[in-house]
Amino acid sequence: MRAIDLNLLVVLDALLAERHLSRAAERLNMSQPAVSHALARLRILLDDPLFHRRRREMEPTLRALELSAPLAEALAQIRTVLAPEGFEPTERHVFRLAMSDYGTALLLPDLMQRLRAEAPGIDLVVTQKSREGMIGAVVDGEIDMAFGVFPDLPSRCVAETLFEDEYACLLDPLAQPQPYHGLTEALYWAAPHVLTAVHGEAATELDLHLRSHHKHRRIALVLPHWNVAPHVVRGTDLILTVARRCLDSVGPDLMIAAPPIATPSIPFAAIFAKRRRTDPALRWLIEQVRQVSGARPVPRSELKRH
Structure with a gap:
C-alpha cells in the first residue's frame, strides 16, 4: 500500500x-x-x-x-x-441534481429562496433524465441526488419519500363531444388522453396499474414535458391525468376532476447512492429539501439504517 x-x-x-x-x-x-x-x-x-x-x-x-x-x-x-462531523455551507459547494419539470416546479423555487438566503455559497446544477437515466447517474456518481417516482430501485440506491401526491384529471368541459355533466367512467374510457413521459412511450405507473386490471386508455398524444400538457387540453376533447400538484396554476376555463376510476398514490422521493448515506454534505442537502417539501423529518439514525 x-x-x-x-x-x-x-x-x-x-x-x-x-x-x-x-x-x-x-x-x-x-x-x-x-x-x-x-x-x-x-x-x-x-x-x-x-x-x-x-x-x-x-x-x-x-x-x-x-x-x-x-x-x-x-x-x-x-x-x-x-470530513468534519457536520457540513457547514459557508464555502462554495456544487450539488448536481436530476428531476423532471414536475419536480423542478415543486421544489426549486422554494429551495433556491432558502439557499440564497441561508447558504449563498451553494450552487445547484439541475438536469433532466429518464427514470432509468436518473438511477444510473446516481449509481455512477454523475449526480448527487435525483427526484421523482421510483417504484423499483437497485440495492445501491436509497430512497426517501418527500410527500405523496394523487392523480387528478384535467379537461375542457366546453370542448367535449357531448354536454358535460361531470367526469364519468364511461367518458374517461371513451376520451382520448394525453400521456406525459420523459422517455418516449414508456408506460407510466398509472398505465401499469390500469393494465394490471386489464384496462387501457387511448393515448392520443405523448409529451415529455409536464408543464406543456395542460395547455394542449384547452379547446380539445383530450383528458390529462397527472399528479394533482401539477395543476395548481391552470386557467379557470379548464376543469379539474377526481378520476372516476381507482388510481394509485404518487410517492415523490429523493434518491441517492447508498454509499453516500453518511456524507455530511448530502445529509445537509436532504434536510433543506425536507424543509421546503414539507416532508416528515427523518431522524439521522433512520437515515443511516437505509
Missing part, C-alpha cells in the same frame, strides 16, 4: 464519471497533462489500458468497469472519515 499513490484512485474515479480527459481535469482542478500522466501510471499499476478512445469519449475497459463501484464506495468512506 505504501507504494500506491491514493491520488491516482481519485483520478480514476473522475475519469470513470466523466469519460473525458479534459472534463475530468476540470473536475479535479488539475491540468490535462497531469491527468494524462496519472492515467499512464494507473495503466502500469493495474496492468490494464483502462480506457479506449471512442469518438469524443473514453470507453472504460471491463477491468475499469469492475473497479467503478468498489472504488466509488471506498472513496466515499474515506471522505466520510476525513
Whole structure:
C-alpha cells in the first residue's frame, strides 16, 4: 500500500464519471497533462489500458468497469472519515441534481429562496433524465441526488419519500363531444388522453396499474414535458391525468376532476447512492429539501439504517 499513490484512485474515479480527459481535469482542478500522466501510471499499476478512445469519449475497459463501484464506495468512506462531523455551507459547494419539470416546479423555487438566503455559497446544477437515466447517474456518481417516482430501485440506491401526491384529471368541459355533466367512467374510457413521459412511450405507473386490471386508455398524444400538457387540453376533447400538484396554476376555463376510476398514490422521493448515506454534505442537502417539501423529518439514525 505504501507504494500506491491514493491520488491516482481519485483520478480514476473522475475519469470513470466523466469519460473525458479534459472534463475530468476540470473536475479535479488539475491540468490535462497531469491527468494524462496519472492515467499512464494507473495503466502500469493495474496492468490494464483502462480506457479506449471512442469518438469524443473514453470507453472504460471491463477491468475499469469492475473497479467503478468498489472504488466509488471506498472513496466515499474515506471522505466520510476525513470530513468534519457536520457540513457547514459557508464555502462554495456544487450539488448536481436530476428531476423532471414536475419536480423542478415543486421544489426549486422554494429551495433556491432558502439557499440564497441561508447558504449563498451553494450552487445547484439541475438536469433532466429518464427514470432509468436518473438511477444510473446516481449509481455512477454523475449526480448527487435525483427526484421523482421510483417504484423499483437497485440495492445501491436509497430512497426517501418527500410527500405523496394523487392523480387528478384535467379537461375542457366546453370542448367535449357531448354536454358535460361531470367526469364519468364511461367518458374517461371513451376520451382520448394525453400521456406525459420523459422517455418516449414508456408506460407510466398509472398505465401499469390500469393494465394490471386489464384496462387501457387511448393515448392520443405523448409529451415529455409536464408543464406543456395542460395547455394542449384547452379547446380539445383530450383528458390529462397527472399528479394533482401539477395543476395548481391552470386557467379557470379548464376543469379539474377526481378520476372516476381507482388510481394509485404518487410517492415523490429523493434518491441517492447508498454509499453516500453518511456524507455530511448530502445529509445537509436532504434536510433543506425536507424543509421546503414539507416532508416528515427523518431522524439521522433512520437515515443511516437505509
